[in-house]
Amino acid sequence: MSLAQQFGFLDEYAKKEIRRTSLKAVAIPGYQVPYSSREMPMGRGFGTGGLQLTLALIGEGEVLKVIDQGSDDSVNAVNLRAFIEMTCPGVGTTRVTGEADLIQSRHRIPEKPLREDQLLVLQVPYPDPLVVVEASEEKRKQLHGEADYSRLLVKLYEDIVKFDEITISHRYPTRINDHYVIDPSPIPRWDVPKLHMSKALVLLGAGREKKIYAVPPYTKAEPLAFEDKPFRVEAFLDERGRRRACARCGCDSSFLDEYVDSNSGHQVYRCSDADWCDEQLTRRSAPEVING
Amino acid sequence: MLEVSAIWTAQVQQQNYRALLDAISHPGWVKSILHQAGSPASTAVLATLLDAEVSLADPEGLLEAADWPLLQASTAAPEEADYILCMGSKAAQFQPRLGSLPSPEQSATLIICVDSLHEGELKISLEGPGVNGNADCAIAGLHPDWLSQREDWVCGYPLGVDLLLVDDSAVLALPRTTRVEVV
Known part of the structure; x- marks a missing residue:
């Protein structure tokens, strides 16, 4: 072109x-x-x-x-x-x-x-x-x-x-x-x-x-919902009823994608939003950088 | 040498379109329109939106004769037109197209020339989609009958008309969903 x-x-x-x-x-x-x-x-x-x-x-x-x-x-x-x-x-x-x-x-x-x-x-x-x-x-x-x-x-x-x-x-x-x-x-x-x-x-x-x-x-x-059946979003709860967190950045308030770890065969959850995940990772590691 | 104003260029029309989109998304916002010195901003608005696919009514003869061939739009009576160029100081003498229930977009867009969107004797308060809480505006050169006529035109939502008020350099939009109160 x-x-x-x-x-x-x-x-x-x-x-x-x-x-x-x-x-x-x-x-x-x-x-x-x-x-x-x-x-x-x-x-x-x-x-x-x-x-x-x-x-x-x-x-x-x-x-x-x-x-x-x-x-x-x-x-x-x-x-x-x-x-x-x-x-x-x-x-x-x-x-x-x-x-x-x-x-x-x-x-x-x-x-x-x-x-x-x-x-x-x-x-x-x-x-x-x-x-x-x-x-x-x-x-x-x-x-x-x-x-x-x-x-x-x-x-x-x-x-x-x-x-x-x-x-x-x-x-x-x-x-x-x-x-x-x-x-x-x-x-x-x-x-x-x-x-x-x-x-x-x-x-x-x-x-x-x-x-x-x-x-x-x-x-x-x-x-659209009903009074006795209100709309709800995905909960991302594990077997014990706790909110899953992203395996990469640790965020427990984002939408998670489910993967299967090819080594262990276990399910792994990670943020779907790549930029959000990067931002959380930077935020989490920032204090370590200051201390280091 | 034929000289054509920048309002007919793709770059300026893109910027003016974004100003119009901002204005209609946020009723009450006054957005600047890039326009040629000495030529009304309403012409720049028309240049941004019109081509040979749509029709324009100019019942007051506000548009310069030389701009018609550049716009390429066909002429139509105000009752039939897609776009109507109006003078704000004079109440409307026509019934614009309001669209139909299955196709409410087949309704007119009115471009109304007013004296000022920054200050004026007409104080209005706006509410509705796009307005965070409410928005206060002061307009000069808009006959009060326009607002009562608009009430009649937009009372059967989703049918209605959308208004673009334009002064010498800026635009303010009143889409059909906006509730207008004179204060």
């Missing part, structure tokens, strides 16, 4: 359409605004929705962080970051959450609380939470407009009848500003409360499904 390429890869008409769409998405919180998702030089389903948003948003001098499942070094993050570096000269990249102006992420929201001057772009595979109960998009749009989520609630209730709790582990249906229910992308339950009254604007892009939607800052985001 030549360096004489248009800044941001997309032509200005494509960017303008995404910009107009994103403004309507913020004005109607949680509503999936359709747009004519462009062909990108990677397969749909590999984060093209988030990528198109980032390319329409970003400008020279800004600093970007790209995350895939909490890590900046996973294959999707590495490729998207390389593509943006190639097509957006003058844009900086970082792995440190606090240094980023824009964060594009797949499947996680950083553990470190985001600030008002930061912006989070989430890659979305399936934007419509009603698709499990209604096949026709025309009918789903009507149900969304009327904020009629009774069939979705019945689906959750069936879970309770069968399993005594709601078994959705990720993509947890979340109601925005008391009206639209969104699919918050495949983030774990752990991350859903971070959307509620978030200081940062959250934009969600589904490239294959051609939808953009938003959770504006300081906006209610409430996971």
Whole structure:
């Protein structure tokens, strides 16, 4: 690809359409605004929705962080970051959450609380939470407009009848500003409360499904639940009921990934958010450095 | 030699878009718009958002004739248009598109030119998504009828209109979700 390429890869008409769409998405919180998702030089389903948003948003001098499942070094993050570096000269990249102006992420929201001057772009595979109960998009749009989520609630209730709790582990249906229910992308339950009254604007892009939607800052985001079956996040308890900690940094307040130690065959838990884990490790080892 | 203002360049439009995104994400924030000296900031806002895919109504004839071909937008009556350029000192004489229940985004965005977003006789307090608690604003050059008309337009959420108030150098947004109280 030549360096004489248009800044941001997309032509200005494509960017303008995404910009107009994103403004309507913020004005109607949680509503999936359709747009004519462009062909990108990677397969749909590999984060093209988030990528198109980032390319329409970003400008020279800004600093970007790209995350895939909490890590900046996973294959999707590495490729998207390389593509943006190639097509957006003058844009900086970082792995440190606090240094980023824009964060594009797949499947996680950083553990470190985001600030008002930061912006989070989430890659979305399936934007419509009603698709499990209604096949026709025309009918789903009507149900969304009327904020009629009774069939979705019945689906959750069936879970309770069968399993005594709601078994959705990720993509947890979340109601925005008391009206639209969104699919918050495949983030774990752990991350859903971070959307509620978030200081940062959250934009969600589904490239294959051609939808953009938003959770504006300081906006209610409430996971669907029942009065007697409240929403709860992952507990990460061990056999004795104690909260597990990260085997690397010792943090006992982060979302943990489970690994199997190839030597011992035992389960090992580590922070999913790589930058958070590094920060905790530095913080923990800092006093030793001073003493040493 | 044909000289084109910087508001038509990709770089300035990216920065102005981010100002608009900040403004609509935080109703009550007054965000600076990069614009050409001697030309209203509203033209820079239109240049950022419009192209041949959308339509613009200019019932008061505020836009310079030379800017129309650059915008590429088609003209439309205010009742039909995607974007409407309005004069704040005069109450609206039209009914903008409010969208439909399945497609509330097919509603108009109003760009309303006012005298000042920093001080003025009209004091309002805002509440709603994007506002941390509430936000106080003072605006000069906005006819009070605009707010009561807006109430009628946005009362059937998710239907409604989104307002971008623009003075000579900045923008303040009132999306349909914002609750406005005159104080």
